[in-house]
Amino acid sequence: MQFSAAQIALLIQGKIDGNPDAVVESFGKIEEARSGQLTFLANPKYEDYLYTTEASVVIINAAQELRQIVKSTLIRVPDAYSAFATLLAKYQEIQNQQMVGIQQPSFISDKATLGMHVFVGAFSYISDHVTIGKNVKIYPHVFLGQGVIIGDNTILYPGVRIYHGCKVGENVTIHAGTVIGGDGFGFAPQADGTFKKVPQIGNVVIEDNVEIGSNATIDRATIGSTIIHRGAKLDNLIQIAHNAEIGENTVIAAQTGVSGSTKIGKNVMMGGQAGIVGHITIADGTRINAQSGVTKSVKSPNSAISGSPAFDYTSTLRSQAIFRNLPELEKRIADLEHALRQLLAEKESIS
Amino acid sequence: MQFSAAQIALLIQGKIDGNPDAVVESFGKIEEARSGQLTFLANPKYEDYLYTTEASVVIINAAQELRQIVKSTLIRVPDAYSAFATLLAKYQEIQNQQMVGIQQPSFISDKATLGMHVFVGAFSYISDHVTIGKNVKIYPHVFLGQGVIIGDNTILYPGVRIYHGCKVGENVTIHAGTVIGGDGFGFAPQADGTFKKVPQIGNVVIEDNVEIGSNATIDRATIGSTIIHRGAKLDNLIQIAHNAEIGENTVIAAQTGVSGSTKIGKNVMMGGQAGIVGHITIADGTRINAQSGVTKSVKSPNSAISGSPAFDYTSTLRSQAIFRNLPELEKRIADLEHALRQLLAEKESIS
């Protein structure tokens, strides 16, 4: 796809400074961009590159002053980074809209229902009674089990697997290799030391506008639903156990795990590699530091916690600072003991 | 599939109280169940729902007394939850038995051997000299490398990959995306700073009745076998390194990692996100807390450990409690130092 500076200026409502017919067909960083590429300058510390870049078109802040001559065509907007991001989003939207049709070989049950403008990549597998909304993009190697429902405009990247009965909302993005609806980890101990599987007959419900990274796992509920509420963003390699619930607009960084039946509130931020035990509740707006181990419910909203086991963030920082000096702390105690022993010895010798 | 209350009562040896012809075709939680659904009441705190539920059939404890009229047909059994679970397990068994045959397109070597009543989903790949037992269910997108052996009644969910030469026992369940038999992580440092791969020519042996979650990784041995002993249950995203051994009926929660050549005993319970260093031994019945970092062998059976580095569970709890109060502890030391300085100063001024 090719765009002229004039077309781009129109899309982002910018003002052209240079040749409106300059044409770009890809994107680059300002320090690496070549002729035929579009870039942007937002951070003043990169200004020098503006005078040396080969980029054909550069989006810059309206307020940017020029110290030298610029070869590239400039497009001035109030916020260059935000305009660039908007442009990219539109570009990807256009690219997605161009993906339409059913590639062969694929396996689509004649009992499945597909909406308009759907794309199904080769080697994808769509079981009986699956319902797929309009504009849905299903990359190759996707598996959708019986009765799965996929909302409009959702994108499933290669190798996503969704077990039977799970529901995915609209405008959801799930990255490659993620597994939705595998059995929850439930086994009842038997008298002879073996374990008997507890059937997992619930499902997973993913609401609208959720994004989930690559190779994550979200288990189906024992009974009822494991729920990812609207707008939540989950990074790669995350584990969400059976019957857990992730609140609206909550953001979870990579490799974090949420145990069974735990309910995470809205607008929670969780760092990477954190772990949350089962059957607790995390209040709205809680910030959980990376690698935390959360063992108790967090009841007051908007608090910050850290550590394993996790407690108040600021107190944890203080304890961690002293932890680093424990050898010195021990020495101070030994010194005190020594001084006291001397005092007592002197007293003894006097009396 | 549809079942009448009479059929269900027969399966779980229960006593009907109501219409034996009431028909159900799916399951639900008592607080959400609709007409045509089966549910159960085990926990007395949900009793109120018994009088309002729309469920057509409810399994309840024989001892349950009724305070009001119930619309649903009741089936009374000694233990409602256990009866419900049994029923679900039978239901899933029936469903599995109905999956039979080879879907197309699939890739099955003519040098592979398949047992009776096997299901192979579309896009699955079965290499030369693979042997598959009877009643095995292979979902779509499964890869079985050369010479892989799969025992009777085993279920491989979509996208399971088993590298060449690995052996999987009977009644094993492996969830989507799990990789069995990838190369162990072995590289010999060279004089120039690069690393030379140590060939990994062993395999993985998974014994009977093992269950493994989604997107887990179990590496093949350098030489010999990485072994998951019978009845072990492994959750999602678990890493088992080359030549490790996991004992009978050991249970490992999500995102835990076991390093190379470590031997975990029988009936061990490991929490999530724990890590075990290589070349150590963990005694039977050890309980390892979530997020523990185990750096030494555990020699006495049935002990509990916690922390990173891990030591005795109770002692760890005590240390962690004091850790939280380290700032106060430091203040007590400062107070002592102050008091002592004063004492010494007074002594000085007296003498």
Add this chain to the structure above:
Amino acid sequence: MQFSAAQIALLIQGKIDGNPDAVVESFGKIEEARSGQLTFLANPKYEDYLYTTEASVVIINAAQELRQIVKSTLIRVPDAYSAFATLLAKYQEIQNQQMVGIQQPSFISDKATLGMHVFVGAFSYISDHVTIGKNVKIYPHVFLGQGVIIGDNTILYPGVRIYHGCKVGENVTIHAGTVIGGDGFGFAPQADGTFKKVPQIGNVVIEDNVEIGSNATIDRATIGSTIIHRGAKLDNLIQIAHNAEIGENTVIAAQTGVSGSTKIGKNVMMGGQAGIVGHITIADGTRINAQSGVTKSVKSPNSAISGSPAFDYTSTLRSQAIFRNLPELEKRIADLEHALRQLLAEKESIS
């Protein structure tokens, strides 16, 4: 494949002691090897097995003295383990060279370019403008997005997914289920509490001689490239975030995560389950202990760090040792307080 002792001796430049026509067709550990197998004896503590093994051929150190009669044919070399490893590597190379051709059904764009002696397994998907070098082995179920470039002699195991625009060098090995080039985790908070996706238009560049384990995830850069430099070795289930850079010959153990824009130097060793925050720099040769949480740049090369938050390895060990004795430490403080109170009380009563 079958090899005689004479052929093997030629390959590893060894000296035969016994029947040069003895034939082997597989490998085994010395304590388990059967007739028709090749094994080796490197560690003197296994010498006893030399006299009982059923192996047809045993590679031993030239210096090894024999205390009894050995049935097997021996091949003497300066370093038995290294010779065995060399042999295995050659064996696997031969096996790989035999994998050639395009299996059906596969999906290969007519706009893709494939080199000589390439293998493409069934159900693999190769998009438009993909370029694949010579001798590349692509197992089944691999996905290569638009414009992906794969260098000579690279091996992609089943179910590897590489998103559009990513570049993989020569002699690279990527194990099953690993995802390269999924979107970086970038979302801009909006005034209403929702998040707006920041388009991720960069790519991933993997240089020559890199090996990556199973089910790992390496995200594409927001702009520019996430880079894995030559010779780096990454284990299973590792997360590398957008715009991160992993230095030459750096080794990272399983389940470790590197956050966005962080630059790891050369010859760094990272233990398993470690986490590194974003936007920091780790000096060449740093050793990072398993489960560390690295929150600050490491500036001096070849240092070792540990703990969460991580600091100097030796100091961490000392602090951890005292942590274990915190209850005792607290008791010493209480004793001091008690002794001091007594001293003060006595002083009072005297005056």
